[in-house]
Amino acid sequence: MNYVGRFAPSPTGPLHAGSLVAALASWLDARAHQGQWLLRIEDVDTPRCVAGMAEFIVQQLAACGLYSDATAVYQSQRSALYQQALTTLLSVDRAYPCACTRRDLEAASLQSGQVRLRHSELIYPGTCRAGLRGRPARAWRLRVNHAPVCWLDRRLGAQQQDVNTAVGDFILKRADGCFAYQLAVVVDDAAQGITDVVRGADLVSTTARQIVLQRALGYATPRYLHTPLVLDANGDKLSKQTGAAAIDIERPLVALNQAAGVLGLTPQAGPVAAALNGWTQQWAELWLRSKKNAC
Numbered sequence: 023m024n025y026v027g028r029f030a031p032s033p034t035g036p037l038h039a040g041s042l043v044a045a046l047a048s049w050l051d052a053r054a055h056q057g058q059w060l061l062r063i064e065d066v067d068t069p070r071c072v073a074g075m076a077e078f079i080v081q082q083l084a085a086c087g088l089y090s091d092a093t094a095v096y097q098s099q100r101s102a103l104y105q106q107a108l109t110t111l112l113s114v115d116r117a118y119p120c121a122c123t124r125r126d127l128e129a130a131s132l133q134s135g136q137v138r139l140r141h142s143e144l145i146y147p148g149t150c151r152a153g154l155r156g157r158p159a160r161a162w163r164l165r166v167n168h169a170p171v172c173w174l175d176r177r178l179g180a181q182q183q184d185v186n187t188a189v190g191d192f193i194l195k196r197a198d199g200c201f202a203y204q205l206a207v208v209v210d211d212a213a214q215g216i217t218d219v220v221r222g223a224d225l226v227s228t229t230a231r232q233i234v235l236q237r238a239l240g241y242a243t244p245r246y247l248h249t250p251l252v253l254d255a256n257g258d259k260l261s262k263q264t265g266a267a268a269i270d271i272e273r274p275l276v277a278l279n280q281a282a283g284v285l286g287l288t289p290q291a292g293p294v295a296a297a298l299n300g301w302t303q304q305w306a307e308l309w310l311r312s313k314k315n316a317c
């Protein structure tokens with residue numbers, strides 16, 4: 023079977039208990055399908071990246087027995103690909119320049135009382151859709167159509183989002199010159215031939231945007247499986263922003279057992295390789311036997 027999966031951390035902080043769940047699940051799914059598992063370092067948002075963090079994440083993954091099946095790719099080295107995709111979208115009028123400042127957008131969002139989620143943007147009111155009216159271009163946006171996007175998550179089932187009402191015309195290239203996560207992730211998933219995206223449930227709300235972009239660029243849509251989130255004592259999602267503790271590379275099995283528990287797998291005794299093997303069997307039972315999980 024042709025299966026290519028990936029784990030795509032942003033090197034903005036170390037791997038923590040929450041990100042290890044996504045790393046382990048994506049690795050297990052690839053192994054259970056006898057597919058490939060690729061590591062992609064998502065350092066496209068350069069101002070938020072921490073020097074040396076990508077290398078540390080690779081070290082943490084290695085301590086957990088999770089090795090990429092190919093040399094890791096770094097988004098910071100792939101701008102030419104993202105530019106090519108943006109140029110294509112501009113040439114068919116699916117992308118357009120935007121002159122709005124952050125202040126313009128914040129003012130509009132304050133008025134409508136919007137709340138922001140991870141990787142979400144303020145709903146764009148469409149100000150520059152019909153042209154810049156003499157103002158300088160700052161960012162580039164995708165022209166989003168009205169049709170709701172429906173897709174099937176392997177764990178969560180049927181999903182639907184009207185991208186136009188959820189976020190509107192979203193950013194492809196930011197005013198600081200960085201390509202947006204949404205564009206980079208879609209271009210890379212296609213370029214790397216990713217068939218299956220397994221990642222944290224905090225990214226569910228970005229999937230419809232990514233499908234809209236895949237369609238606009240003529241790419242195939244991979245299957246998606248969003249894993250459960252790890253919550254802290256306050257019931258908030260563990261995150262780098264709130265200072266979640268790094269995976270301890272001296273005690274990988276403790277971290278792996280915790281991550282496996284979140285995924286509904288039973289605890290394993292060491293060594294790490296044997297534990298991973300045990301979970302791979304369990305994962306295959308859980309996810310490959312049931313036709314209902316196949317998208």
Ligand code: GLU
Pocket residue numbers: 029030031032064207221222225
């Ligand atoms: N780099 C993204 C993050 O750490 C994950 C992207 C993805 O898996 O699609 O939030």
